Amino acid sequence: MIYIHVPFCHRKCTYCAFYSKPAHGVDGFAQYVDVLLEEMECRKGEQAHPIRTVYFGGGTPSILPIGELGRIVDGLRRCFDLSQLEEATLEANPEDLTPEYLTSLRDLGLFNRLSIGVQSLDDEMLRLIGRRHTAQQAFEAVENARRAGFDNISIDFIYGLPSNLDFPNVLEFLRIVSHVSAYALTVEEGTALARQVEQGRVALPGDDEVVRQYHAVCKQLDNAGFHQYEVSNFARPGCESKHNSRYWDRTPYLGLGPGAHSFDGRCRRWNKPDGTFEEETLTEADAYNEMVMTTLRTTRGIALVHVPEEQMERLHHGMKRYVDCGWIVLKDNHYAPTKEGLLHADGIAAELFV
Numbered sequence: 001m002i003y004i005h006v007p008f009c010h011r012k013c014t015y016c017a018f019y020s021k022p023a024h025g026v027d028g029f030a031q032y033v034d035v036l037l038e039e040m041e042c043r044k045g046e047q048a049h050p051i052r053t054v055y056f057g058g059g060t061p062s063i064l065p066i067g068e069l070g071r072i073v074d075g076l077r078r079c080f081d082l083s084q085l086e087e088a089t090l091e092a093n094p095e096d097l098t099p100e101y102l103t104s105l106r107d108l109g110l111f112n113r114l115s116i117g118v119q120s121l122d123d124e125m126l127r128l129i130g131r132r133h134t135a136q137q138a139f140e141a142v143e144n145a146r147r148a149g150f151d152n153i154s155i156d157f158i159y160g161l162p163s164n165l166d167f168p169n170v171l172e173f174l175r176i177v178s179h180v181s182a183y184a185l186t187v188e189e190g191t192a193l194a195r196q197v198e199q200g201r202v203a204l205p206g207d208d209e210v211v212r213q214y215h216a217v218c219k220q221l222d223n224a225g226f227h228q229y230e231v232s233n234f235a236r237p238g239c240e241s242k243h244n245s246r247y248w249d250r251t252p253y254l255g256l257g258p259g260a261h262s263f264d265g266r267c268r269r270w271n272k273p274d275g276t277f278e279e280e281t282l283t284e285a286d287a288y289n290e291m292v293m294t295t296l297r298t299t300r301g302i303a304l305v306h307v308p309e310e311q312m313e314r315l316h317h318g319m320k321r322y323v324d325c326g327w328i329v330l331k332d333n334h335y336a337p338t339k340e341g342l343l344h345a346d347g348i349a350a351e352l353f354v
C-alpha cells in the first residue's frame with residue numbers, strides 16, 4: 001500500500017497540528033511533484049507488489065491542479081504494479097470539488113474513493129475553526145462527486161466543537177455517502193485553537209458532553225445503516241476503508257512526500273519537511289504494544305492468535321477488570337471493546353503495554 005502526502009493547505013484550520021504549508025502558486029506545486037517523483041523512483045523497490053491501496057492525504061490533496069495530480073498518477077503507474085489495485089482515495093476539501101475538477105479527477109482513471117472534509121454543518125462553526133467552505137458547499141461537493149461517478153464517498157465530521165450544538169443533522173449527507181469518519185475535537189499543543197482556549201476566547205464542552213455527543217453520533221449512524229468498525233470510523237456494509245483497515249492490521253506501507261510515514265513490518269520511517277528522514281526499528285515489545293494500541297481502537301479488537309504465548313497470561317489478567325466493567329467482551333477469541341470501551345481504548349492499551 002502507498003501513501004502520498006500532499007503538504008499544502010489554502011490556510012491553516014485552527015485545530016490542526018498536521019504538517020502543512022501555504023500553497024505558493026503553480027511553481028510550488030510543480031516543484032513538489034518533481035521531488036515526489038524522484039523519491040518514488042528511488043524507493044519503489046521498498047514496497048511489495050502488487051499494490052492494493054493508494055491513499056493521497058494531507059494537507060489538502062485536492063489543492064493540486066489536475067495536471068500535477070496526473071503527473072503523480074503517471075509516476076505511480078510507471079513505478080508500481082497497480083493491476084490489482086482495489087482502492088485509491090483522494091482526501092479533498094469541499095471548496096475544491098467543482099464539477100469540472102471532479103470529472104477530470106475521474107478521467108485520471110485511478111481514484112475510486114473520495115474522503116471529503118465536511119467537519120460541521122454549521123456555517124458559524126466552520127468559520128470559527130478556520131474552514132473555507134459553507135455547509136451548502138459541502139453538500140454540493142458531495143452531490144457533484146456522485147454525479148461525476150464517485151460512488152464510494154467518505155465524509156469527515158468533528159464533534160465536541162466549541163458550541164452547544166449536537167452532532168449536526170447529517171441525514172441529508174448520509175443518504176449519498178458510504179462512509180463517515182467522526183472525530184472528537186482534540187486540542188493540540190501549538191495550534192490556534194489551543195491559544196484561543198488558553199486565553200478564554202473559546203470554551204469547549206466538558207468530557208461528559210463530548211461522551212454524550214459520541215453516543216449520539218454512534219446512534220444516529222447506526223440508525224442510518226452505518227456500522228462502527230473503529231472508534232472514529234463508520235461504514236455501510238462492505239464500504240470500510242481498505243487502506244486504513246490495513247494500517248490497523250499493521251500491513252507494511254510506503255509513504256512518499258515531505259511528512260509521510262512508512263512501515264516495512266519492523267522499521268518505521270518518518271520523512272521530514274527538510275528532505276531528511278528518521279527511522280526506528282521496533283523491538284518485539286514495541287511491535288506488541290503497537291498491535292494492542294491499534295487493534296483496541298477497532299471493534300474487532302485484539303485477536304488472541306496474534307498474542308505471543310509469553311504475553312497471554314498478562315493479557316488475560318489485565319483484561320479482567322475491563323471485562324467485568326463492560327468495556328471489553330471476549331468473543332470468538334478476540335478481546336473486543338464495546339462502544340463504551342472504544343472511548344477508553346488508549347487508556348486500556350496503556351495498561352496492557354509490556
Ligand code: SF4
Nearest residue numbers: 009012013016058059
Ligand atoms: S485542511 Fe486539513 S490538513 Fe489543512 S489545515 Fe485544515 S485540517 Fe489541517
